[in-house]
Structures are given as structure tokens and as C-alpha cells.
Amino acid sequence: MMTQLKPPILSSSHLDTSIKFKTPSYAFYRLRFHPTRLTLWSFLFLFFLLLFFLCSPPSAGGKRRSLQTTRLPSNWEVKARNSARPQSKTDFTVLVTGAAGFVGTHVAIALKNRGDGVVGLDNFNNYYETGLKKARKTLLDRRGVYIIEADINDAALLTKLFEIVHFTHVMHLAAQAGVRYAMHNPASYIHSNVNGFVTLLEASKNANPQPSIVWASSSSVYGLNSKVPFSEKDTTDQPASLYAATKKAGEEIAHTYNHIYGLSITGLRFFTVYGPWGRPDMAYYFFTKDILRRKEIKIFEGADHATVARDFTYIDDVVKGCLAALDTAKKSTGSGGKKRGTAQLRIYNLGNTSPVPVVKLVSILEKLLKVKAKKRVLQMPRNGDVLFTHANISLARKELGYKPSTDLETGLKKFVKWYLSYYGGKKKSAW
Numbered sequence: 109m110m111t112q113l114k115p116p117i118l119s120s121s122h123l124d125t126s127i128k129f130k131t132p133s134y135a136f137y138r139l140r141f142h143p144t145r146l147t148l149w150s151f152l153f154l155f156f157l158l159l160f161f162l163c164s165p166p167s168a169g170g171k172r173r174s175l176q177t178t179r180l181p182s183n184w185e186v187k188a189r190n191s192a193r194p195q196s197k198t199d200f201t202v203l204v205t206g207a208a209g210f211v212g213t214h215v216a217i218a219l220k221n222r223g224d225g226v227v228g229l230d231n232f233n234n235y236y237e238t239g240l241k242k243a244r245k246t247l248l249d250r251r252g253v254y255i256i257e258a259d260i261n262d263a264a265l266l267t268k269l270f271e272i273v274h275f276t277h278v279m280h281l282a283a284q285a286g287v288r289y290a291m292h293n294p295a296s297y298i299h300s301n302v303n304g305f306v307t308l309l310e311a312s313k314n315a316n317p318q319p320s321i322v323w324a325s326s327s328s329v330y331g332l333n334s335k336v337p338f339s340e341k342d343t344t345d346q347p348a349s350l351y352a353a354t355k356k357a358g359e360e361i362a363h364t365y366n367h368i369y370g371l372s373i374t375g376l377r378f379f380t381v382y383g384p385w386g387r388p389d390m391a392y393y394f395f396t397k398d399i400l401r402r403k404e405i406k407i408f409e410g411a412d413h414a415t416v417a418r419d420f421t422y423i424d425d426v427v428k429g430c431l432a433a434l435d436t437a438k439k440s441t442g443s444g445g446k447k448r449g450t451a452q453l454r455i456y457n458l459g460n461t462s463p464v465p466v467v468k469l470v471s472i473l474e475k476l477l478k479v480k481a482k483k484r485v486l487q488m489p490r491n492g493d494v495l496f497t498h499a500n501i502s503l504a505r506k507e508l509g510y511k512p513s514t515d516l517e518t519g520l521k522k523f524v525k526w527y528l529s530y531y532g533g534k535k536k537s538a539w
């Protein structure tokens with residue numbers, strides 16, 4: 109019976125193929141009665157399944173999938189231990205997440221310079237040029253700060269890391285930043301800013317001793333608030349972007365971990381941080397690039413020609429605020445996942461208190477670059493940006509001694525000097 113199903117002509121491979129697809133019963137026959145072929149098909153199926161798993165795009169902006177199995181160099185533990193050794197009286201050992209990022213690099217260097225033990229962690233994702241992140245890593249390497257290349261969602265790695273290094277503090281700066289990108293890759297915000305934050309807090313609360321946490325929230329939590337200047341007491345329930353919503357979620361999550369596990373947590377709401385080694389997705393950075401290339405730049409305005417303004421804050425001022433937050437952080441009260449008493453929970457604005465219109469930013473850049481910008485003024489699209497930001501910093505001034513001292517012109521001068529040096533090929537001397 110089965111032999112009757114055999115195709116009459118088998119000499120031509122082309123014909124053979126067409127028959128295979130056109131007569132399923134024949135294909136079935138061949139599969140069923142050739143065990144080796146069946147094994148081969150199964151093997152191929154499993155192989156392609158594995159290939160699909162390994163080659164599928166990274167989840168949520170990170171380099172790796174959320175089920176993390178980070179491959180690290182065999183000597184990573186030795187490097188982490190060495191990097192973590194403090195050389196100052198403070199005896200601080202700080203884990204800096206997002207250490208290859210803009211703020212993370214500056215904070216890690218400042219901590220190392222004063223003798224704290226510092227270990228960095230970053231997944232080097234490609235949200236913006238990874239070359240810049242690698243160059244920042246080189247800076248940190250030279251100063252003896254080791255960066256572990258891993259995702260904060262790697263719970264197993266974090267557990268191991270907290271076992272081998274007893275961190276006194278975590279400076280948590282790893283996040284999916286940027287407001288507009290959330291419309292292209294919303295999942296990356298949940299991955300890093302929500303899942304990642306929770307994974308890090310889980311590892312921190314389980315650690316013995318529990319570290320104190322200082323982490324970056326954002327001025328974007330003020331969203332559509334119109335009362336100025338923005339104060340920590342204002343309500344923050346009108347986020348204008350998914351980025352803002354995830355930062356707001358982070359603040360609520362922080363409250364929970366403080367409440368249940370006794371983790372000491374300080375949130376810092378940064379206001380448009382700028383400076384050398386900055387972020388290429390931010391206006392001051394890509395305006396500089398485009399002005400130098402004589403490319404048109406888009407300047408947004410609100411309805412009825414309302415000015416768009418930002419409370420630009422220079423990186424050195426923000427770094428001082430971060431260090432002051434670490435220095436004034438009280439110890440967590442829990443241990444081994446159990447709360448033993450009430451712990452500190454704080455939130456501060458770290459801004460500059462003097463919003464500057466974006467047109468003014470452009471005119472300063474024109475002057476510094478000695479190039480006239482080709483400007484196009486457009487109505488601001490509804491993509492998550494807000495019209496203005498303006499920080500009230502009296503709480504940070506009072507409790508952290510925070511005193512920003514760099515005006516936009518001075519700060520941009522330093523940025524432009526760095527930019528020209530970095531992209532002009534003198535990367536080594538650009539710090």
C-alpha cells in the first residue's frame with residue numbers, strides 16, 4: 109500500500125522537492141518510515157529554536173534577555189574585591205550602577221578620588237553610542253574602578269556580588285533615560301527602571317549588611333505641574349511621558365522597600381544635567397553636533413509661542429549633591445531581608461533654580477562654537493517633553509548643603525572644550 113505512494117520519478121531533485129510539498133501523505137510516509145530523517149528534523153528544529161533564542165533582539169533596551177546569565181571574565185571577583193577596597197577613613201564601599209553612563213562615570217570618579225571603594229556595574233546598552241560608554245570605562249579603569257558588564261536584572265549575579273563585597277552604599281544610576289525614546293521602545297523603560305530597580309532592591313534587602321541606597325529619580329515626575337518652582341511637596345501624579353511614569357513608579361517602589369524591609373533610601377530628582385562626557389541624546393549635545401555640521405536644528409515652542417525652558421544643572425554640582433546624599437544617608441535597619449526598625453526615606457530636587465530658555469542655550473553655543481546655527485522654530489510635539497522645569501532646592505540646600513555654583517555659560521564652555529577635544533581625536537586628554 110505504502111509503496112504505491114512512492115513518486116514515479118525520483119531522478120530530479122527539483123521534482124523531488126515539489127512532490128514533497130504537494131503530497132503531504134508522501135512526506136508523512138518519508139518522515140514516518142525513516143527514523144534517521146526524523147531524528148535529523150528534530151535536531152534541526154531544536155537547533156533553530158536555540159538559534160532563535162540566542163539571536164533574538166535584546167529585551168527592553170538591555171544587551172541581554174531578562175532571564176540573565178551574564179558571562180563575566182574568570183577573574184571578575186578578584187577585580188571587584190580590589191576595586192571595592194576603600195582607602196579613606198569613611199570606609200565607604202559603593203556600588204555604582206550605570207557607571208559607564210554620564211552621571212555614573214562622574215560620581216564613580218569623585219568617590220574614588222576621595223578614597224572610597226567603588227565597583228561599577230553597567231550593561232553598556234546601545235541606546236546611544238557605546239563607544240562613548242567604553243571611553244568612559246577606560247577613564248574609570250585608569251583610576252582603578254572596575255565596571256562589571258552586566259544587567260541589573262541579573263538577580264543571581266547581584267546576589268553573588270553582595271556576598272563577595274559588603275557594600276555600605278548603592279548609588280543607583282542605571283536606567284533607561286530619555287523622554288522621547290519611550291515612544292519607540294517602551295519596554296526598555298519597564299525593563300531597566302521598574303524590573304531592574306526591583307531586582308536591585310531585592311538583592312539589597314537580602315544583603316547582610318543591607319546597604320543604604322541613593323538613586324536617581326527625575327524632575328520629569330513633576331510632569332504637567334504648572335506651579336513653579338517645583339517643590340518636593342508638590343503632587344506628582346501627572347507624568348507626561350512613560351519615562352516619567354517609571355521614575356514615579358520607582359519612588360513608590362522605594363517607599364515600599366523602605367517600609368517593609370527597613371532599607372534606607374534617598375531619591376534624587378535631577379534637573380537636565382549637562383557637561384563633559386554628557387549624553388548624546390540631550391539637546392545641548394546634539395545641538396553642538398548639528399551646529400558644527402551646519403545642519404538645521406529644531407527649536408520647539410509651546411502654544412502661543414510660549415518659551416521652552418530648562419533648569420540646566422552642571423554635572424559637578426550634581427555630583428556634589430550625590431556625594432552629600434551618600435554622606436548623610438543613615439544606615440538601613442534591616443538584615444537578611446527582615447526589617448528591624450524605621451529607616452530613612454528621603455527625596456530631593458537637585459537643580460540649578462534658574463531656568464534658561466532653549467533659545468538662550470543655542471545662542472551661547474553659537475558664541476562658543478563661533479558658528480551661526482540654522483534654526484527652525486516648531487510647535488512642540490506631544491512626545492513626552494514638558495514646557496519648562498524649575499527646581500526649588502531649599503530642602504537639598506538645608507539638609508545636604510547642596511549649593512549649585514555653575515551658570516549655564518560657564519558649564520557649556522567646559523562642555524564645548526571637552527566636545528571639541530573628544531571628537532577632535534584627543535580622547536585621552538579629554539577629561
Ligand SMILES: NC(=O)c1ccc[n+]([C@@H]2O[C@H](COP(=O)([O-])OP(=O)(O)OC[C@H]3O[C@@H](n4cnc5c(N)ncnc54)[C@H](O)[C@@H]3O)[C@@H](O)[C@H]2O)c1
Nearest residue numbers: 206208209210211231233259260282283300324378380381
Ligand atoms: N542626565 C540627566 O539630565 C538626568 C535627568 C534626570 C534623571 N536622570 C537619571 O540619572 C541617571 C543617570 O543618567 P545619565 O544621564 O547618566 O544616563 P546614561 O544613559 O548616560 O546612564 C545610564 C547608564 O545605565 C546603563 N543601564 C541602563 N539600563 C541598565 C540595566 N538594565 N542594567 C545595567 N545598566 C543599565 C546604561 O548603559 C547607561 O550607561 C538615570 O537614572 C537617569 O534616569 C538623568
